[in-house]
Amino acid sequence: MKDRTFYRVLAAVVALCTVLTLAHVAYGAWAYQNSSIVQFIAKEPW
């Protein structure tokens, strides 16, 4: 793969992963406001 092509693919992959991660963060922020603290504590990893 040519360098130019590689960097384009790399940029697209980073952009896609960033969008998905931001969506995950946004979902978490919304769900935290609407969720039970009992479940939040019950599912805590120890």
Place this chain on the structure above:
Amino acid sequence: MKLVKQLAALLAVVAVFALFNFSMYRVFTGRLGNNFSGASQLKSVEVANYLPFQPESDLARVDASVKLTGDLPVLDGAAALVPVYASVIENLYPQGSVTYEGGTFSSDNYYGENFAPDSAMQYNNTVRGYKAIVDGDTDLFFGAGPSEDQKKYAQEQGVELVYVPIGREAFVFFVNQANPVDGLTADQIRDIYAGDCTNWKDLGGPNRAINPVARIAGSGSQTRMEKFMGDRPFGPKSPFALTGGSIGYSFRFYLEGMVQSSSVKMLALDGVYPSLENIQSGDYPLVSEFYAVYRADNDNENIPILLDWLLSPEGQEMIAATGYIPVS
């Protein structure tokens, strides 16, 4: 060889994002859910389990000597008190006075629970329930005492509310079952929520950050917690506290009798565990009354009849049978 390196670089980028998201899921997102359906919406109680006039409903049935007729008061309440006011309807109201429609979550159906407009049972939970009683949409609200904002809203609307204590309940603190700490003092808990104590190792636990979890403003437990904190303000919380061991608060019966999660445990407070015996004996230090609340200008003639019955031996027997502590 170059292609292999390029592919490896792409995979490494994907792996970094995947690892971050997986970690976030483990520590945070995967723990978000409601107590009854596992969905992320705020379903604080499965109302369908407490519908009056359904033989399979988990309600307290007593041999009531009073039956209401005529203008039936519309009852509403906090999530934790759904079993109580649904039991009142079960024992005193005529068949057919409740119409449950279920429903999906929306801005109009915040808890995913719908009752027909003419149903004698409604479910708005505390924040919306206090507004509904002030606005005259319901006749009796069952819940903990009001927050300052809720009192202020009633004053602004020129409404006087009457609070009738009908039972008692313990306010409890809880942690994950795997947390080795079994009890705290009241001052230690205030230190935690004020932000002055941030690690479990200072409380006899492991070297792990403390995540003090709070509830939404205006909820019954949040109002009770603000009273418990007194003059001490809630401190700011580090975002890294999310990775720590959490502590939360609730009312005992809601936690132990309704949600029934075996993955959390209640903490002893000042050396006293919130068992039913310790609450009834008065040894457990944080016991609050809960109320039936109505507008002073509500002239529904069934309200005093209902309240007199609730405070009678029959009514208090029903309170005890739901899992709460009688007021007398």
